[in-house]
Amino acid sequence: MSTALHPVPESAGEEDYDWRRLHPVTPALRGWKVLVAFVAVIGFQMSEMLRDVAEALGPGRAWLVVLGAVLVVGVVGFVYSALAWRVMRYAVTDGAVHLRTGLVFRQQRQARLDRLQAVDVVQPLLARLLGLAQLNLEVAGGAGSAVQLAFLRESEATALRAQILALAAGVGPLPAATGPAASQDPASQAAVPPDGVPPAGAPHAGQVPPGGAAPVYAAAPERQVYELPMSRLIGSIVRSVPPWFLVVAAVAAVGGSIALGDVGGMFVLVPAALGAGGYVWGRINTGATFRAAASPDGIRLRHGLTETRTQTVPPGRVQAVRLSQGPLWRGADWWKVEINVAGYGGAADAQAGSVLHPVATRAEAAVALWLVLPDLGVDDPLAALDAALAGVDTDGGFTPAPARARWVDPLTRRRHGVLVTRTALIMRSGRWWRSVVVVPHERTQSIALEQGPLQRRLGLASFVTHSTPGPVAPRVEHLDQHVAAALLEEQARRAREARAVAGPELWMRAAAAEIGASGEVTGAEPPHAQAAPGEPHVQAAPGEPRA
Amino acid sequence: MTTSPEAHDPAIDADPFDLHDVAWTAVSPRLATARLLVLGIWAVVLLGPTVALAAVVGAAWLWAVPAVLAVLLLWAGLLVRRQVRALRYAERADDLLIRRGILLRSLVVVPYGRMQYVDVSSGPLARRFGIATVQLHTAAPGTDATIPGLPPAEAARLRDRLASRGEARLAGL
Structure with a gap:
């Protein structure tokens, strides 16, 4: 099976798609899971009954019966998985990834590439030992909407990921013949980072597969930005x-x-x-060997000890970021950075997928935030971030909760605050459990004002923005009610304007249109990646952030 | 504490939930009737057995249960009309506003471009009273954009209008 896939046009009709099977070891891996589940359920749920049965049968025979039952379940699970594998096919077209499953109830699912939220390569321990991997395509459809291709050969999975990302980025399929000339393509030109690494998704000149002119998609170049x-x-x-x-x-x-x-x-x-x-x-x-890299295809995260996971979150797919710190982490100034990505929210392993950095130093937290939002929209991003992370009251230009909010929140009042920048809304809260939430304007879903009876007496109101499912729930408590109402009106307008100029879903086309001559895309150097916390930085013009 | 600006100027003591130049539309008062009817059913279901129990057992302290229930139901009944009156919505050029609540007030702004789909629903009781509920869904589960108590014609009009506006301003996620 070649890793080079011809992307069939979506309009070709289902029967003309290039349907492929998953790896033949898949049923064995799945059958194994059925067996483990069976033993676990029986072992825990019915141990009492089993004991009675064992006593009735006598000690020698009981073991035989148990062994037989396990064997029967194993065989049944394996046969079912094998039959299910026979009907399971996937196809990649230029517009979507299709997956056909189901022995009894047929199901055909498609993940539209322009709605792609994240692409993960997951390797559970057993699959990893066998050199297999699972490819998860997350689309924003709530729980269970992901298309999971399990299992593929590892090299196949990464090649398929590169292809899917290239197609989703809008680089488009290019025949291998134009490979050497790829640098003439405006999209790839824009994507060449300063160090001259080949651009994302462009066919790699030297990788024409033997015996075919099929395009091969090289993985986008990436630069590691931090490691835990x-x-x-x-x-x-x-x-x-x-x-x-x-x-x-x-x-x-x-x-x-x-x-x-x-x-x-x-x-x-x-x-x-x-x-x-x-x-x-x-x-x-989940946190071991945690590494993050920036690439033109977005943020790439790798982590895991027994089960490894490589996540790729394309640009503009992160809906909100939260930096949080518990009281015990304060001495070391460590921060946990979490993100809301529409595809991850409903998943069972949402907790594992939504972490951008499990334990970041302040400098790394700044880099993590930069990965999501290259332009924080203030003149001095590090100072603004410092004010958000540790500041109180009006530090850094924040609009705080007024003094009368002490009647409803005497302990953490001074940390409640909001800062509106050109590109994002920064919300600060928590005194012992510090938390900072950043929502890019164009990612605001809907916004609200809330007021309880006590707040009403004091003339306060809470400002809430709604984000996609995930660990981050952005809100600012106890603002002055008129300030909050003005913020609501302004934010509605700002979010609308930001949406209007926001790039198309095909991110490489956006980059190409935007950059033209020269400029930096997501693959470029983080502005202050190397700056130690507190070290004076070049752009340190005293900012006048709009409040 | 001294650094925080006290923006509390009595001159601008207008209700911040009344955004200026917004024409609010109230929902149908039939919603209040429907809710009162539901409350009445609850009153029968809750008060009947407790009163019967107190009467059968004959212990004086058992009467406290229906008494407390009656007070709560009466309070809820008195609130219903005001709650329904407080429920308003407004269509602006680019977003839909919904405000509700007396004690716990909220004002939600839903941009049309963020709408994923619109639900119109109407249960048997609601149909009897000639009201329907329109609910907007965005990609955020936190968006509570429900407008109950709309006349069916208005609900259909709103749905079509929201759908067409959403399409015109659609913007991914």
């Missing part, structure tokens, strides 16, 4: 609540056992240890 060291990940877990909770519980249980002379109290520790262990393992497993 293991030591910091472990430090961040040590500085979180669950391990300490476990320590306190352990001390209490041991102390109690000694005082009472009864070892029974120690058993309380088992569920606590399991819970804390699960939390720690989850954090390590």
Whole structure:
């Protein structure tokens, strides 16, 4: 099977699409899952009944029965998976990715490329050992709307991802013959970053497959912008609540056992240890080897210990960003950066997919924010970010909650604030659990004003913007009600204007149209990537951010 | 505390939820009647058994249950009309405004370009009263843009208008 796929035009008609099968090992991997699920469900749910059955049968035979049952379920699961695999096909056209599944209930699903929100290559442990990978195409359709191609050979999955991203970017299929001349193409010209790496999705000159003029899509060049060291990940877990909770519980249980002379109290520790262990393992497993790279195809994130995941979020797909910090992280000045992406919201593993940086230093947090929003819309982005992360009241030009808000929120009042920049809305909140939310104007879905009875008496109102499903829920509490109403009106207008000039969904065409002669696209250098926190930076003209 | 600007000027003590030059449209007062009827059904369902129980058992303290329920229902009944009166919407050139609530007030601005789809629904009781509900959906689940209590003709008109405007201003996500 060649990795070079001819993109058939979407209009060719279903039967003319280039339908392909998934990797033949797929049923074995899926059948295995059925077996594990069966054993787990039976083991946990029906252990009582099993014990009775085992007693009735006698010790020798019970094992045979259990083994037989597991074998039967395994075979049935495997056969079903194999039959399901036989009918499962996928096809890539120039407008969509189609997936046909279903043995009994036929289903054909298509992911439109212009609605593509993210492309993930996921490798669970077993698949990884076999050199297989799963390709997830996220579209904004709520839970279960993703098209999952499981499993493909790893090289095939990455090649397919490159092709899908190139098609979605609007670079379009180019015959291999024009490969060497690709630099004459305006889209690719615009995409060439300063260091002269070949552009995204353009056919790679040297990679014409043997015996065919089919185009091969090279993966977009990418530059790593940050990486999470293991030591910091472990430090961040040590500085979180669950391990300490476990320590306190352990001390209490041991102390109690000694005082009472009864070892029974120690058993309380088992569920606590399991819970804390699960939390720690989850954090390590998703956060380990976390790397982020900028590429013309958008943000590329790689992470995972046993199950690895490579996410690609194209430009303009991030709906909102949140930087948050708990009290234990303050000393180290670490921040967790999370994003709302329309495709991830409904997914079961939304938590894993929505993290842009699990533990960022302040400088890295600035870079992470830059990945999403290259232009923060203020003259001095780092100063504005500092004011947002640690400032209170009017620091950095923020519009804060008025002093009378102390009657409804005496503790965190001074942190509530909002800053409107040319490109985004920055909302600040939380005194001990600090949080900063950034929403680009053109990503505002709908906005609202809310007022409770106490707020009404005090002339306050809360300003809310609604974002797609995800960890970020942008709102500012307790603004002056007239300020909030003015903000509502202005924001409605600003969001409309930003939408009007926002680029088309085909991001490379947008870049080509916008850049023309020279300029930087997402693949360029982060403005302050190397700047240490607090170090004076070049653009440090005292900003006059609009409030 | 001294740095925060006290923008509380009594001169501009207008209601901030009344955005200027916005012509609000109220929903049908039949919505209040429908809601009162639902409340009445609840009153029968809740008060009947509790009163019967108190009467059968005969303990004086058991009467407290229906008494509390009656007070709550009466309060809700008195609020219904005001709540329905507070429910208003306005169509502007580029967005739809919906305001609601007396105690907990909210004002939602939904840009037409952000609309994913529009629902018009009408249950058996609502049909009897000749009202329908129009609900706008954006890509954000937090968008609570529901207008209950519209006459069916107005609901259909609003739906078509929203759909055509949404199409004209459509902007991805």
